[in-house]
Amino acid sequence: MNPLSNPWDEIFKQAGKFFTDPHEDMPLMVRWLKEDNAKTILDLGSGSGRHVVYLAKNGFFAASRNPTAGDARTEGMGYGREIGV
Secondary structure (H helix, E strand, C coil), X not given: CCCCCCHHHHHHHHHCCCCCCCCCCHHHHHHHXXXXXXXXXXXXXXXXXXXXXXXXXXXXXXXXXXXXXXXXXXXXXXXXXXXXX
């Protein structure tokens, strides 16, 4: 196995889009971020993009970077565009 490979690569390749709902702690995270006057979020290792979409829907400028999730993340961001984020 390549030491730089990520097991999630194979999971996304086989399963495609999953983990579509935000984690249950995201409303609390949004509250904390707003209390700290955060405006911009960079989600590294964003997987399917579910949290980036949630953060954007809650008023943040949110961007993601996950080179291993590839198409799954793009699909998640496409979902964000579909719902007007």
